[in-house]
Amino acid sequence: MDELISSLQNPKIKHVIHLRDRHEREKTQQFIIEGYREILRAADAKRRIDQLFICPELFLGSNENALITRIAQQGAKVVPCTEKVFQKISYRDRPDGLIAIAPQTHLTLQQLNPSANPFFIVAEAIEKPGNLGTILRSSDAVGLDGLILCDRCTDIHNPNVVRASVGTLFTVPVIEATSEETIAYLKRNNIAILAATPSATEEFTTVDMTKPLAIAVGTEQLGLSEKWLKEADILVRIPMNGVADSLNVAMATTLLLYEALRQRS
Numbered sequence: 708m709d710e711l712i713s714s715l716q717n718p719k720i721k722h723v724i725h726l727r728d729r730h731e732r733e734k735t736q737q738f739i740i741e742g743y744r745e746i747l748r749a750a751d752a753k754r755r756i757d758q759l760f761i762c763p764e765l766f767l768g769s770n771e772n773a774l775i776t777r778i779a780q781q782g783a784k785v786v787p788c789t790e791k792v793f794q795k796i797s798y799r800d801r802p803d804g805l806i807a808i809a810p811q812t813h814l815t816l817q818q819l820n821p822s823a824n825p826f827f828i829v830a831e832a833i834e835k836p837g838n839l840g841t842i843l844r845s846s847d848a849v850g851l852d853g854l855i856l857c858d859r860c861t862d863i864h865n866p867n868v869v870r871a872s873v874g875t876l877f878t879v880p881v882i883e884a885t886s887e888e889t890i891a892y893l894k895r896n897n898i899a900i901l902a903a904t905p906s907a908t909e910e911f912t913t914v915d916m917t918k919p920l921a922i923a924v925g926t927e928q929l930g931l932s933e934k935w936l937k938e939a940d941i942l943v944r945i946p947m948n949g950v951a952d953s954l955n956v957a958m959a960t961t962l963l964l965y966e967a968l969r970q971r972s
Contacts, residue, residue, distance in 0.1 A: 708785045712792055719786060723760065723796040723808065729862050732811070738864035740807040740874075741798050743767070747774055748874030749809065756783040758808040762793035765804030774805075783807070798866045811864050814882050816892045821852040825898050826967065827921040828853075828960060829889055831935060834860045834927055840871020841957035842924075847875035849968040855882045855921070857889050890938050893921050902931050902939035903959060911943040916967040924960050 712720060725731040726739050737757070740746050749756065759778050763771070779785050788796070796806060821827075828846055833839045839861050846854050856863060863883070869876055884892070893900055898919040903911060923939065925931030930953065936942070945959055953959070 708779070708787065711787045711789065713789045715792060715795055717792075719758070719760075720788075720792055720796055723806065726808070727798070727866060729865070732862065732864055736811045737808055738811055738869070739798065739866045740809055740869055741802070741805070741866060742870065742874070743771060743774065743803050743805055745869055745872075745874035745877075746778070746805055746807045749807065749877045750774065750778055750781070752877035754809055754812070754877055756781065756807045756809045758786055759783045760786045760788055760793065760796065760806040760808075762788050762790055762802070762804040764790045765793060765802050767803045771805060778807070798870065814880060816855070816882055816884050816888060819853055819880065819882060819892075821896075824917075824971070825852050825896070825919045825921075826971070827851060827855055827893075827898070828964070829855045829857055829893075829900070829921050829923040829935075830960075831857045831886060831923065831925045831931055832860050833924075833956065836861050836865040836867035837871045838927065838955065838957040839863065840868045840873075840876075842960050843868070843872035843875045843879055843881070845957070845961040845964050846879045847872075849964045851879055851964075853880040853882055855884060855889050857884060857886045859883060860926075886932070886934055890935075894938075899940040900935070900938055901941040901943060901963070902936055903943050903945055903963060904930065904936060905944055905947070905953060907942035907944040909941075909943050911945055911963055911966055914941050914943055916970045920967060922960070922963050922967065924956055924963075927956050 902923045923935050
């Protein structure tokens with residue numbers, strides 16, 4: 708364990724703060740994991756952790772020491788901080804005393820290992836970290852084979868993605884690819900593409916989702932691009948009885964995922 712850090716000018720503290728910036732994350736290929744549950748899920752997924760910053764005064768329970776010991780035994784440096792310093796590096800209003808720095812992981816389509824009846828989400832150009840994190844959380848809940856992130860706008864290693872996903876970033880395989888690569892992969896492997904659009908005639912609860920399936924969702928403002936709508940094998944709509952003509956992308960994705968889960972169970 709390192710010596711207690713009490714200065715905000717410490718280089719290690721400055722590095723953590725700089726990792727909030729996407730450019731710094733991409734340059735160093737490191738990112739921040741904050742929170743007991745998030746770090747526990749990273750450890751359970753056997754993700755390497757390089758440094759673990761701790762502040763026992765902020766711990767919320769009694770399980771933190773066991774997790775710290777486990778991560779230290781796997782080779783991470785444990786860095787204790789004063790409460791003032793930890794509050795500075797925390798991304799949360801109510802920090803729980805644990806922040807990890809870990810190397811990024813980037814998976815490709817070639818690394819997918821789907822089940823006998825593949826089930827994917829394809830997320831095209833999602834812009835908001837909170838939405839991407841929520842989609843990951845729903846993906847984990849239904850047991851997806853993977854989330855394919857196409858033409859990404861949001862950095863999957865953004866601290867807000869990790870936070871919104873509650874650590875399910877480490878339980879769902881996240882693949883990064885272009886739309887062209889992904890469409891070719893799905894067609895080659897006979898995986899049907901389902902897309903939701905207000906112009907569709909069939910409601911999402913009436914179509915067959917039991918086959919090998921990839922549910923495609925698009926940007927918050929514009930939805931799926933014409934490219935994906937053209938390549939889709941199944942077009943569905945989500946009924947809307949109010950003034951709004953669409954749902955938040957994370958909410959719409961969750962509805963589609965759970966209907967697929969209902970049919971496939």
